[in-house]
Amino acid sequence: MGHIKLTNVAKSFGNVDVLHGIDLEIGDGEFVVFVGPSGCGKSTLLRIIAGLEKPTGGELAIDGAVVNNVPAADRGLAMVFQSYALYPHMSVRQNLAFGLENTRMPKPEIRERIAEAARMLEIEPYLDRRPGQLSGGQRQRVAIGRAIVRRPVAFLLDEPLSNLDAELRGSTRAELAALHARLSATMIYVTHDQIEAMTLADRIVVLRAGRIEQVGTPLELYNAPANRFVAGFIGSPHMNFLEGTVETNGPGKTVATLAGGHRLEVPLDNAGIANGAKVTVGVRPHHISIGGEQGLPATIRLVEALGSETVLHADVSGQKVLVVAPGQHDLAPGADVRLSLSAAPLHMFNEKGLRLGHAV
Amino acid sequence: MSRVAAFVFRRKGGKGWHWTDIVTWVWLVGGLFIMFGPAVWLVGSSLKTPAALAEFPPTILPYVTQKVSVEGFDKPFDLYEVTLDDGSKATLAEVRRIGIVSQMVDPKAPGEIIKVNIAQRTPVREMSFATENYTEPFTHFDFFRYLWNSVFVTVVATLITLVVNSMAAFALSKYEFRGRTAAMLVILATLMVPLSVIMVPLYSIVSALGLFNSLWGVILPTVATPTGVFILRQYMLTIPDELVDAARMDKASEWQIYWRIILPLTAPALAVLAIFSVVWRWNDFLWPLIVLSRKELYTLQVGLSIYSGELNVQWHFILAMTVVTMIPVVLVFIFLQRFITTGIAGTGLK
Numbered sequence: 001m002g003h004i005k006l007t008n009v010a011k012s013f014g015n016v017d018v019l020h021g022i023d024l025e026i027g028d029g030e031f032v033v034f035v036g037p038s039g040c041g042k043s044t045l046l047r048i049i050a051g052l053e054k055p056t057g058g059e060l061a062i063d064g065a066v067v068n069n070v071p072a073a074d075r076g077l078a079m080v081f082q083s084y085a086l087y088p089h090m091s092v093r094q095n096l097a098f099g100l101e102n103t104r105m106p107k108p109e110i111r112e113r114i115a116e117a118a119r120m121l122e123i124e125p126y127l128d129r130r131p132g133q134l135s136g137g138q139r140q141r142v143a144i145g146r147a148i149v150r151r152p153v154a155f156l157l158d159e160p161l162s163n164l165d166a167e168l169r170g171s172t173r174a175e176l177a178a179l180h181a182r183l184s185a186t187m188i189y190v191t192h193d194q195i196e197a198m199t200l201a202d203r204i205v206v207l208r209a210g211r212i213e214q215v216g217t218p219l220e221l222y223n224a225p226a227n228r229f230v231a232g233f234i235g236s237p238h239m240n241f242l243e244g245t246v247e248t249n250g251p252g253k254t255v256a257t258l259a260g261g262h263r264l265e266v267p268l269d270n271a272g273i274a275n276g277a278k279v280t281v282g283v284r285p286h287h288i289s290i291g292g293e294q295g296l297p298a299t300i301r302l303v304e305a306l307g308s309e310t311v312l313h314a315d316v317s318g319q320k321v322l323v324v325a326p327g328q329h330d331l332a333p334g335a336d337v338r339l340s341l342s343a344a345p346l347h348m349f350n351e352k353g354l355r356l357g358h359a360v
Numbered sequence: 361m362s363r364v365a366a367f368v369f370r371r372k373g374g375k376g377w378h379w380t381d382i383v384t385w386v387w388l389v390g391g392l393f394i395m396f397g398p399a400v401w402l403v404g405s406s407l408k409t410p411a412a413l414a415e416f417p418p419t420i421l422p423y424v425t426q427k428v429s430v431e432g433f434d435k436p437f438d439l440y441e442v443t444l445d446d447g448s449k450a451t452l453a454e455v456r457r458i459g460i461v462s463q464m465v466d467p468k469a470p471g472e473i474i475k476v477n478i479a480q481r482t483p484v485r486e487m488s489f490a491t492e493n494y495t496e497p498f499t500h501f502d503f504f505r506y507l508w509n510s511v512f513v514t515v516v517a518t519l520i521t522l523v524v525n526s527m528a529a530f531a532l533s534k535y536e537f538r539g540r541t542a543a544m545l546v547i548l549a550t551l552m553v554p555l556s557v558i559m560v561p562l563y564s565i566v567s568a569l570g571l572f573n574s575l576w577g578v579i580l581p582t583v584a585t586p587t588g589v590f591i592l593r594q595y596m597l598t599i600p601d602e603l604v605d606a607a608r609m610d611k612a613s614e615w616q617i618y619w620r621i622i623l624p625l626t627a628p629a630l631a632v633l634a635i636f637s638v639v640w641r642w643n644d645f646l647w648p649l650i651v652l653s654r655k656e657l658y659t660l661q662v663g664l665s666i667y668s669g670e671l672n673v674q675w676h677f678i679l680a681m682t683v684v685t686m687i688p689v690v691l692v693f694i695f696l697q698r699f700i701t702t703g704i705a706g707t708g709l710k
């Protein structure tokens with residue numbers, strides 16, 4: 001139950017192609033997060049799975065049966081909308097019951113399921129209120145409750161936390177993770193927030209401009225991004241990119257010359273790239289340390305002291321570099337420092353943005 | 361009370377008078393007379409006798425000349441204030457008038473006839489309400505039959521209008537289909553075609569359908585109104601599509617989406633359309649007059665026209681029955697004016 005397979009799914013609105021041949025398999029009980037910048041097609045993909053949009057090409061199968069022409073109501077899925085989409089003229093109880101009444105479920109069972117969901121989500125005191133009388137967090141719970149009572153094959157969640165304030169978002173995120181563990185149902189979750197993606201997902205699907213850029217576990221994406229886009233999208237603050245050219249290219253070691261003339265050794269098994277080719281070296285802000293004789297000469301532009309760590313905005317021969325240094329540092333803007341990359345896992349991307357080889 | 365007074369007499373100029381205060385007062389008082397004056401005139405006149413109505417100059421309140429019975433005469437006479445030749449004043453009853461001379465008697469001493477020039481007498485007037493203007497039509501005019509016809513036409517036409525128009529508006533606001541905008545434009549374009557243009561073909565259709573001389577012939581041609589479709593569609597456009605999506609995920613049929621989700625949420629716009637429809641149907645005159653030729657099917661508005669004959673118009677009955685006919689519409693406005701103002705603000709329509 002809850003196995004969803006997409007084969008070459010495409011969608012266009014008029015002349016605009018929104019999705020280009022999406023292939024994806026989502027296992028039963030998996031928590032999959034679609035992440036990407038706005039306009040990348042992630043919500044459209046979710047709506048296609050839900051049955052609210054028809055794909056213009058490809059095939060969608062749920063538990064082995066092709067459902068391209070099955071209406072949304074009969075796919076056995078439940079959706080939580082970004083705006084919650086609670087029926088404003090019905091009480092919370094009626095909101096929860098509406099979907100069950102439509103399946104002609106006997107009244108005692110409806111009552112039982114609502115009671116169970118209300119207990120699980122702690123919304124029992126509000127059952128007779130209207131959505132307008134609830135706070136944002138309470139509405140969010142009701143929206144999830146409306147999905148739970150249906151006992152769906154899979155839950156589809158469209159940016160469910162984006163309307164909550166930061167604190168509530170954090171706690172609701174934890175509750176969602178707990179809920180997934182308890183229900184062990186398939187969940188597909190759309191967000192543009194990579195922290196939500198990293199914390200919740202079993203697997204993350206990174207989308208850009210209607211194409212899947214990479215599918216993998218959160219740490220796979222973090223440690224081995226397939227390309228420059230994924231490398232820049234996953235992780236906060238985002239990865240630093242330094243432009244350079246390949247100087248020597250040997251087994252186990254590739255040397256690149258950066259724009260400022262500094263030489264950088266990248267441990268690559270097989271770069272498969274010609275000498276003199278333009279490349280981009282990627283390094284995460286957390287992996288750069290301050291000091292070291294061999295380091296890159298840099299000028300501090302801005303210091304953001306967060307207490308537990310310090311975010312430094314530095315300038316390395318015209319290229320912006322972010323450094324997250326643990327602890328507190330007595331640095332002022334304008335100070336000259338050296339940045340050591342010796343301990344850092346380095347990534348190298350070719351001109352097309354593809355990541356080269358494997359870091360040792 | 362003092363707070364109400366403070367609100368009403370509040371001025372922009374504070375203690376003095378700003379010129380906008382003067383304009384405001386002139387505008388509002390003038391507006392009160394223009395809007396409310398005819399209604400007061402109508403109610404006042406409806407209580408006048410036919411003679412008082414024909415009087416010139418007219419009076420606002422219904423006055424009649426006082427009558428008095430005089431011993432020895434069968435009929436009561438009009439009572440006059442008379443200035444006699446010797447300069448003394450007396451109250452006399454007029455027996456008859458010959459040219460400019462009036463023959464009068466003193467009601468207390470009926471034996472003697474006094475001749476008086478008519479310029480020397482003025483009638484003794486008293487206020488009197490001619491309630492028979494209201495009571496009489498209920499006996500010889502089939503008021504309740506007409507009232508029932510009017511109520512039937514208004515209620516049924518309004519209900520059908522609400523259902524039909526909201527369905528059209530639902531399709532035009534929540535479904536994506538080719539030609540949706542074109543369909544809306546065509547519907548709106550019919551706003552520009554007045555009844556008088558389509559009267560003849562409409563009559564042919566109604567007649568061919570066998571609806572001539574039937575209240576359904578009055579109801580059915582009026583139920584699809586472009587104004588109603590427009591008001592409801594504009595309102596439904598403001599209902600988020602995600603609610604419809606959510607209902608679809610909740611296994612609701614299209615009918616349930618319309619009936620259980622969209623209609624309850626459109627209630628404010630429906631209320632506005634209901635008010636409009638009631639007023640339109642209640643005040644309809646021309647179309648019912650064309651379709652209905654049997655007297656027992658007349659609506660109130662058509663029924664009232666039987667008082668205006670070719671040679672003689674019975675104004676006192678027309679005025680009184682007009683007041684009665686106005687009452688339901690006035691009540692609708694009093695109780696639902698809240699909806700009308702918000703609805704008009706919401707749709708930008710009249």
